[in-house]
Amino acid sequence: MEDTTRLRLGIAYDGAEFSGWALQPGLRTVASEVIRALELLFRDIADFTVAGRTDAGVHATGQIAHVDVPTAKWEDLREKLLWRLRGILPPDVRVVSAEAVDRSFNARFAAQWRRYRYRVADAVYGVTPLRRLDTLAWPRPLDVERMHAASQRLLGEHDFVGFCKQREGATTIRELLQYDWARDEDGTAVATVRADAFCHSMVRSLVGAALAVGDGRRDEAWLAAILQIGERANDVHVVGPHGLTLVEVSYSQDPGDWRDRIDLTRRVRTL
Known part of the structure; x- marks a missing residue:
C-alpha cells in the first residue's frame, strides 16, 4: 500500500x-456501511478499528474509529470528506468528524474510558412517540434515588462476571468509574455508566439490576452481592438494546500517552 495517513x-x-x-456475512452492520463508503472514496483502506463494538439495536452519538487511508487521497479530500460521506452513507449513520492523527493512535486500546447513557420511561402512558427508538418503557414506577444509591456500591475495579456474558479467553474484570441515575427534564430516568471498558452485555445487565431495585422487587444488598457470586447471575435481567447509546469515548490529549495507555489496556487484568 502507498504512503498512508491515519484518520480518527x-x-x-x-x-x-x-x-x-x-x-457479519449477509447482515447490515454499521461497519459494513462505513467501510463501503470509505472504500468508494479512498479505494484502499487498512486497519479499520473501532473503540467499542456495539450490539444490534444500540445507538451511538460519540463512537470513535481509526482507519489508514492513502495520504494523497486524504490531501485531496480533506476539506470535503464529510460532505462526500454524507452523500454516500444511509441516513441512519453519519461520520461527524475526521482528523489526521499520529500513527500511534488506536481507537480501541488508547481509550481511557467509554461513557454510555440508558433511558427508561416509567410514565403511565409509556414512551412519547418521538423517543420510542431510544427509550425503554418500564411498566412500574421507579425510585430513581434508590437506584442511584444502590448503583454507587458497584463502583471500582471488580470482577463483573455476574453482569456479563462470558466469552472464552476474555476477562470480566473491569473498573466502573461512574454509575449514576437521575431524571432528565421530561421525567425520564437516565443512567450514566462510565468505565475503562465493558464486557459483553455489562451495561444492559447493570441497568436491568438497578431497575429491579428501583421498582421494589429487590434491595440494595442484592445488587451489591452480585459482585460476589463468581458466575453469571441468572436473576439479572438484560434490558433491551434500544435504550442504550454510546455517547463518549475519552482519550488523552497528549499523543505521547497513547502507547502507555495501549500497553495498560492490553495487560492481563487481575484483582
Whole structure:
C-alpha cells in the first residue's frame, strides 16, 4: 500500500436497523456501511478499528474509529470528506468528524474510558412517540434515588462476571468509574455508566439490576452481592438494546500517552 495517513473518525448512528457494529456475512452492520463508503472514496483502506463494538439495536452519538487511508487521497479530500460521506452513507449513520492523527493512535486500546447513557420511561402512558427508538418503557414506577444509591456500591475495579456474558479467553474484570441515575427534564430516568471498558452485555445487565431495585422487587444488598457470586447471575435481567447509546469515548490529549495507555489496556487484568 502507498504512503498512508491515519484518520480518527467520529461516528453517530441510529442502531435500530443495524445488526450491530461488527462485520457479519449477509447482515447490515454499521461497519459494513462505513467501510463501503470509505472504500468508494479512498479505494484502499487498512486497519479499520473501532473503540467499542456495539450490539444490534444500540445507538451511538460519540463512537470513535481509526482507519489508514492513502495520504494523497486524504490531501485531496480533506476539506470535503464529510460532505462526500454524507452523500454516500444511509441516513441512519453519519461520520461527524475526521482528523489526521499520529500513527500511534488506536481507537480501541488508547481509550481511557467509554461513557454510555440508558433511558427508561416509567410514565403511565409509556414512551412519547418521538423517543420510542431510544427509550425503554418500564411498566412500574421507579425510585430513581434508590437506584442511584444502590448503583454507587458497584463502583471500582471488580470482577463483573455476574453482569456479563462470558466469552472464552476474555476477562470480566473491569473498573466502573461512574454509575449514576437521575431524571432528565421530561421525567425520564437516565443512567450514566462510565468505565475503562465493558464486557459483553455489562451495561444492559447493570441497568436491568438497578431497575429491579428501583421498582421494589429487590434491595440494595442484592445488587451489591452480585459482585460476589463468581458466575453469571441468572436473576439479572438484560434490558433491551434500544435504550442504550454510546455517547463518549475519552482519550488523552497528549499523543505521547497513547502507547502507555495501549500497553495498560492490553495487560492481563487481575484483582
